[in-house]
Amino acid sequence: MKYDTNNFQKDVIEQSFITPVLVDFWAEWCAPCRILGPVLERLAEKYKEQWKLVKLNTDLYPDIAAEYGIRGIPNVKLFHNGKVINEFTGALPEHMIEEWLRKSIPSKFSDMIEKAKKLLAEGKIEDAKVILEQVHNGDINNGEVKILLAKILVYENPKEALRLVDSAQLSNDTVELAEAITTMSQLFEKLYNQNELPEDSVKQLYIDAIKDLRDKKFESSLKKFIEVIRENKAYDDEGARKACIAIFKYLGEEHETTLKYRREFSRALYV
Template sequence: MFDFQVEVIEQSHTLPVLVDFWAEWCAPCRMLGPVLEKLAAKYTGSWRLVKINTGEFPELAERYQVRGIPDVKLFVAGEAVDGFSGALSEYQIEQWLKKAVPDPYARTVALAETLLAEGRKVDAKRLLEDVLRESPDNLQALALQARILLFCEPEEALRLITLLNDEPDYAELSETVRVIGRLLMQEEANFADSPVKDSYLAAIAAIRSEHYDEAIEQFIQVLREDRYYDDDGSRKACIALFRYLGQEHPVTLRHRRAFDRSF
């Protein structure tokens, strides 16, 4: 026999519970149900699905103010914290879930970010590997790991950002990784001969060593002499480095004005 207190309230203290209030006569409910079941299977371990027939449990529908069906409510720690009504598409539901369902790995990712800020890359990388092993679609972990791996494993960093391609919140990071990753992976022989080639290669070597001041200085020198070398590569590289470091980083503040005056 179904026990709402056990199946929803108590369970939601361990794992978020998505409750689908439906009825047999409801056509939109019949459309929504299979979509929710598909997503529940896809996100096993992140949340669980409970379906409640409002015809059999009208008191529950009344308690949670279900005014129309289908009505979906998310329970966390014993409380209904979010929800939606109507038969949304699979894409719409998935986008809603990404925002509504608490991330069980948020604290671990935050700790990894703190470790990275302290210069403890190896420890941060190890934590993120653990998160991604359990939650391979964790966007924050993917983004932070791409940042960590960019200079030492650019090919892997580029692979990770392909998993963020449809996420507008990570568009800037993805472009930054693409620009810097391409430079780090490019063979020296693939760059055209030019009076600025040596400076350009020196800048790339400085990026690889994470000597940002030197890299930006060399790129600015190339910009002044040959703006369009490597398809405007110096300008793109400087912008990518400024974004990577952040607008308030000392390196960005030291070089931004000289960069703006260089073309």
């Protein structure tokens, strides 16, 4: 078969530094393998510009199968830059495999995305934005890029940030940040509709907290939102609680501001 290999190092490991390689670990006696094999071959032809398929008969290459911990077949592993980055076992339906591939295949712009992430972490927002916009133009369906762009645009253009979030296919890595961006966009919208907020003694404090958030004064904003929680946790459908969580997710769990205010936030909730 055209997808078989007799040189795993060359056809899989080395090739995976050029394009992702999907390896189908199979055997002739395996009935599910005979079901899955043709499906993978159809998909390999359909997506030949995005990834390569290699089929490895575990009976012929038991050492390789043992090296990669194959205990049940069919087993499918995705290699990128010489390493396994995702896998599944069993004969999945074609539509489920396509969905798995869509989420698993790294973007050809992955190096640029990593560079943009690094720039964001360093606070070089405009430089990161330029790179992310370039990637977005070349890979318009990349959900991670949409969320990273939305993270920037939530301050410049909250409605566009929401549009990007709404159109993005989310992964486990992006869902919390997407929720944070959505919450922040909705909070900023409240600044233009302050008269619609419930009348209460904490109303002005709540508005001031949103203004601080809009100005990226995260510590001041958190202090005020936490005070709102202490005085009236239920205000604006627990808006202050949702805002604090959004800030923590936006900044990241290891950010110094998150670490500083997480405990105070928790105490305020349960006093």
